[in-house]
Amino acid sequence: MRLQRFLALSGVASRRASEALITSGRVSVNGRIVTRLGTNVDPQRDTVEVDGKSVQEERKLYVLLNKPAGYLTAVADARGRSTVSDLVAGLPARLYPVGRLDMDTEGVLLLTNDGDFSFRLAHPRFGVEKVYHATVAGKPGAADIEALKRGVDIGGVVTSPAKVRMFKAGSRHSTIEITIHEGRKRQVKRMCKAIGHPVIRLRRIEYGGIRLGNLKPGQHRLLTHAEIESLRRKTELNV
Ligand code: URA
Numbered sequence: 001m002r003l004q005r006f007l008a009l010s011g012v013a014s015r016r017a018s019e020a021l022i023t024s025g026r027v028s029v030n031g032r033i034v035t036r037l038g039t040n041v042d043p044q045r046d047t048v049e050v051d052g053k054s055v056q057e058e059r060k061l062y063v064l065l066n067k068p069a070g071y072l073t074a075v076a077d078a079r080g081r082s083t084v085s086d087l088v089a090g091l092p093a094r095l096y097p098v099g100r101l102d103m104d105t106e107g108v109l110l111l112t113n114d115g116d117f118s119f120r121l122a123h124p125r126f127g128v129e130k131v132y133h134a135t136v137a138g139k140p141g142a143a144d145i146e147a148l149k150r151g152v153d154i155g156g157v158v159t160s161p162a163k164v165r166m167f168k169a170g171s172r173h174s175t176i177e178i179t180i181h182e183g184r185k186r187q188v189k190r191m192c193k194a195i196g197h198p199v200i201r202l203r204r205i206e207y208g209g210i211r212l213g214n215l216k217p218g219q220h221r222l223l224t225h226a227e228i229e230s231l232r233r234k235t236e237l238n239v
Contacts, residue, residue, distance in 0.1 A: 003027065003039045003048070009113070011058045011094045012050055026051050060114045061093045062228050064210055067109040068217040073100040084109060088220050098122050098207075099183055107132075107204035108212055110223075120235035121208065127181040128234050131206035132188050133167060135175045136197035140166070144195040148178065154190035162191075173200055208234050 001009075007018035007027070021027050025035050028049045041048055048055045065087055067073070072083045075096060088095055088111060095111040099122040108130075112118050120126050140148075148164040163179035174197075178188055189199045205211060208231050215221060223231075
């Protein structure tokens with residue numbers, strides 16, 4: 001793999017800053033300073049050092065966060081808003097969110113430094129299911145639920161068939177459970193708007209079978225080995 005990618009994956013610096021480290025002569029491979037970008041290294045065999053300090057490949061971490069409302073799904077924000085990275089700052093790795101939840105959406109958010117795994121999980125081709133509890137205005141009728149199941153036009157595109165059920169009906173607001181495997185921008189909100197019942201509160205309760213359990217909003221935990229393997233199988237079966 002390319003040296004700058006290895007440095008970035010190892011958590012030394014961002015890709016851009018890693019390139020600057022290389023061109024300024026601070027990086028050596030097997031004892032020799034390398035200033036050329038694009039030099040290839042084998043993380044298993046080569047010894048890479050920055051300022052004379054050895055760089056190890058970063059351990060892969062897989063994290064489940066119960067995202068509270070009010071946090072941006074991003075690693076950093078130029079406008080200084082709070083991001084989900086702030087909530088996992090204590091972990092020894094640069095973690096990236098798998099997909100995206102809106103600022104006001106709560107619930108299951110996976111984060112990892114395993115880029116390939118993250119790509120597969122978030123890509124609609126692999127069909128990993130996400131389950132949402134959408135609290136909406138009013139009480140959608142049976143025909144509305146059927147429309148959501150079949151697919152609705154959310155502005156130029158019709159959503160794929162989804163699993164939908166009434167979770168809690170009320171006259172002023174109701175909660176519907178929606179299971180989708182696509183990940184279009186603001187999809188659930190647009191689906192509910194399309195049936196005339198705008199979302200008041202949105203929570204993702206499950207991602208590929210991973211549920212919140214008793215994690216409180218703002219808390220995170222590492223996924224277990226069994227959970228990681230189960231997610232891995234889900235992204236392989238449907239290729
Ligand atoms: N659908 C939405 O509308 N918002 C989210 O955050 C996730 C899915």
